[in-house]
Amino acid sequence: MVLSCYTVAALCIRPFSGYLLDTFARKPLYLFAYFIFMLMFAGYLIAGSLTLFIIVRIIHGVSFGMVTVGGNTVVIDIMPSSRRGEGLGYYGLTNNIAMSIGPMFGLFLHDAGITFDTIFCYSLGSCILGLLAANLVKTPYKPPVKREPISLDRFILLKGLPAGFSLLLLSIPYGMTTNYVAMYARQIGLNTQTGFFFTFMAIGMAISRIFSGKIVDRGKITQVITAGLYLVVFSFFLLASCVYLVHWNDNACMIIFFGIALLLGIGFGIMFPAFNTLFVNLAPNNQRGTATSTYLTSWDVGIGIGMLTGGYIAEISTFDKAYLFGACLTVVSAIYFNLKVTPHYHKNKLR
16 A cells, blocks of 8 residues: 555646646746655654555655656756757666666665665655755746646647557556566576666666667657667567576576566667657647656556556466566557557657
8 A cells, every 4th residue: 555655646646747837837846846755755754653654655656746747847948959859868867777776775775784764864865965956957937828728638648648558558568577577587487686687677778878869859759669669579578488498498598588678678768768759749838747747647557557467467377478468568559659659640740
C-alpha cells in the first residue's frame, strides 16, 4: 500500500499539473513542487505511524508528479528549438544516472548499518542542493494566457493519444523488466549478479543519449523511434529465450543476458527524447505542460500494467512466458507506430 500510493498519487496529479504549468508561470510552480518534494523527506523522519507514513507518501507522490512534469517543461522552455532533442537527451541522461546512483548509494548505506533516519537525511540534503540548482535556472518570461473553458484537451493532449498508446504498449515489458528481471534470472538458474543488468542498461542509455538527440533535431523523429522499436523488439524476444539458452551454455547465456541489457538501454535511450519531442511538436507552445504530462502518464500507466501483468503471468505460468507476452506487445507497438502514429504525426505536427 505504501509503495503503490506514491505511484497512484503521481499519476493522478500529472494531467492537472500539465494544465497548471500551461496556465501559470512555470518556474514558481516547479520550485514550489520541488520544495514540497524536498520537505517530505523530513516528513518520513517524523512519521510515527503507518497512517501518517502513507499520508506523507501520497503528498510525496503528488509533488513528484508535479516536479517531473515541471522539470521537463522548463527544459523545453529554455532549450532552443533547434537543439531540443539533444537537450532532452542530456536531461534524461541525468535522470538515468540519478536513478542508478540513488538506489545503489541507499543500499550501500543500509548494508553498512546506517539507520533509515540518516539515509533520509542524506536524501534531504541532496534535495536541498537540487532545489538551489533549480532556483538558478533562468526561464523566459511567460505572458499570462487567456483562460480557456475547461475541456479534456486542457488536461490530456488529444493529438498525442495515438503516440501515447504506442508508448504505453512499449512500457509494459519495460515495467516487467525493472521489477522482475532478477527473479527471472533466479528462476531459470542463471547464477550471476543481476544488479549489473541495470548497470549495463544505464550504460546503453548513456551511449544512445549522446547521439540520438542530435538526430532528432535534424527532424528524423519517427525514424529514430522506429529504429529503437526494432532494437527493443529483438531484445525482448532474446530475453524471453534465455530460459532455453541457459541450458545450452551457462556462460554464453550470461554474456547474452548482459548484452540484452545494453541493447535495451540503447533502444529505450534512443526513443525517450524522440517520443518527448514528438509530443511537444504536436502541441502549441501554451500546451507544452499538457504534452509533457501526457507523455509521462502514458509511460507510467504502462509501467504499472507491466508490474501487475508480469506478476500475474509469472504466478500462473513462468517469467519467460511473461517476457514473451511483453515481446509480443512491442511488436504490436512497432506495427501500430508505423501504420498509425507516423502518418498522424506528420499530418498534425506544428513544428
